[in-house]
Amino acid sequence: MVPSSKEEIEQLLAEILQHSTVEDEEVLLHLLSGLRDKQQGIHRRYINAALHMVGKFEPEVSEVRIPITPVIHNTIKVPHGGIIATIADAAMGGLASRSVPEGFNVVTTNMNISYIATTTNKELIARGRFVHKGRQTLVMECDIEDETGRKLAIATGSFFVIQRRP
Numbered sequence: 001m002v003p004s005s006k007e008e009i010e011q012l013l014a015e016i017l018q019h020s021t022v023e024d025e026e027v028l029l030h031l032l033s034g035l036r037d038k039q040q041g042i043h044r045r046y047i048n049a050a051l052h053m054v055g056k057f058e059p060e061v062s063e064v065r066i067p068i069t070p071v072i073h074n075t076i077k078v079p080h081g082g083i084i085a086t087i088a089d090a091a092m093g094g095l096a097s098r099s100v101p102e103g104f105n106v107v108t109t110n111m112n113i114s115y116i117a118t119t120t121n122k123e124l125i126a127r128g129r130f131v132h133k134g135r136q137t138l139v140m141e142c143d144i145e146d147e148t149g150r151k152l153a154i155a156t157g158s159f160f161v162i163q164r165r166p
Contacts, residue, residue, distance in 0.1 A: 111158075
């Protein structure tokens, strides 16, 4: 008999917990609570749930935050550059998508990021704003900081307006 997905998950969780470190348990709790939040409708996308991403979007500016946990660490235990780029894209793209007419959305066509510093603090914060609003393209800027205001990176992004898929 082939085990069901739930049986495989239960077996894998039991094996992981049997050999887990405190950090493993922290990561597992973080990921599982994010998945629960997705199921409860707090997050619409798995990536937002996995990162515990929260955002505020006003007409001209945005702010996206994620906690700094081992989930996002690189090998030297600081936030991975790809995660910093991800929240910059979320801050800029989220703001851009809210600015286009109903029935349309945006896709990232280009993103450039310059890393300035790293942090071991508690939170990453990306703040996006417009540089150019065209009918078909939008150009954005973003500053990424930690909760102390330490600037970690700056990013720019270009976004193309597309018709929303059903």
